[in-house]
Amino acid sequence: MATIRDRDYLLDRAGVIFKVIGDVHPGTHFLGYVKYYPDARGDRLLFGRTYRQNSVVSKAFGILADRPECYLYSPTVGCVITGVPREDIATHYSCRQTLATLHQTPGLLATTPVGKDLLAVIDWIAAAGAMDVIGVTGSFLVGACNARSDIDLVCYGPRGYEAAQALFAERTLIRPYEGETLTRLYLRRAKYMVGGSFDALMRQEARKLQGLTAGAGAHINCEPLRADGDKTFAGVVAKEVGAISVLARITDHSEGLVTPALYGIEVDTVTESTVDEPSVFARRITHLRSYLGAYTGAFRTGDVVYLSGRLVHIQGPGAHDGFGIELTPWSAAESFLANLTR
Structure with a gap:
């Protein structure tokens, strides 16, 4: 079994999909929050059931109200958070392994314009020899993607960060937010505006690995994660x-x-x-x-x-x-x- 890393997903026996947060976990749980859960009001289809996406971490408390075993205190974080009990894990979705699977079976991505853009990105990653330090998370990780999906990547350690920087500089694949598209980025980030100006926020956002895919114009980003075996927060x-x-x-x-x-x-x-x-x-x-x-x-x-x-x-x-x-x-x-x- 692959090591469970930050931003991987875990499916539990109740059919709930958790997004893993961090790499320091207690012996009883993997810390994370509910990302997808069975709900007739949802717009995603998984395992023959209708699922709803959750993008607000704190809402996981309410979603899990009937499952208090998913509440726990984390000494590392210093507060009560949510997590999936280890014995309840049914499937582990690895960001890196999924990227490799999508590369080996490109037909899985050929159904939508954004999927085709992701396939082109994966081909670049493979050609760059970076498949071991870049992964895919978000809706593409569990097959919950649709035509409106963003592309969410992760990279691991210094070598992954360097590879991701080169990827996001490849203008045949990814265009930066500039000109009129800055308004689109502003609308995505407006909730972060408290205490800052538009210009300062755009300068802050320009430092991140993000942009628009060259084909479908979908938002694409990459979150740099710590290298395998990093112990920065171990014992904290x-x-x-x-x-x-x-x-x-x-x-x-x-x-x-x-x-x-x-x-x-x-x-x-x-x-x-x-x-x-x-x-x-x-x-x-x-x-x-x-x-x-x-x-x-x-x-x-x-x-x-x-x-x-x-x-x-x-x-x-x-x-x-x-x-x-x-x-x-x-x-x-x-x-x-x-x-x-x-």
Whole structure:
């Protein structure tokens, strides 16, 4: 059985498909959220049943309300999250193995224009010798794609990142967002606009691996993940103190180019906080940790960003012990944000 990696999918015995989040998991569960689930109101057909897509992580709590065994506390993340019990896993969908399967059976992709675009991308990846460091996730991973689907790729480690950069520079396959298409990108990202301007958001988005396919004009992106065997967060324990919003300067982005992203930061101003004496914590906050792929690779050293997230104290191996701000998708109360301001 292939190693279960971040952004792989898991089908459980109840027919629910989970998207795996992170690479550090307890012995009982794989952490993740519900991506597809049986629902007559859905528009996807899987296993002869109608499925509904879920794109809001916190909604997984409600979807799993009758299955409390899928709720668990994660010391690594520092909060209650969702996950699939290991004994309930029926099928593992590997991003890398699926990419290889689609390359070997191109007929699976020939039915839609976006599928044909993905096939051309896969052919390029194979020719570049990068099949072992790039995978496909999203709807194409489980065959839930349709004519409106995006193409969601992942890449692993430094070599995968370099290959993905070369892929997204190949203009015969992928066009950048520019000119009138910037409005289309803005409409996709408008929910991230709090605390930032249109120009700053576009500058932030331009740093990511994303664009439009040359044929169908479908959105395509690639999320850089940590290399196989990466132990950055192994043994890390996070304790939530409260919630905090700040203006901060990025002091180190070297670990922020992959998911989960880890940025060094220096807080300039606290704008809101649920803890008393926030200034006491402000000077002790040294890093930003994000499980939200939207902020991977988005910032560079010297950037000033608006952050709204969980104030946590982190202990563990490495140089990032101490207080930090964490962005986690498992928040039903509010949306955690990180936006470039200048």
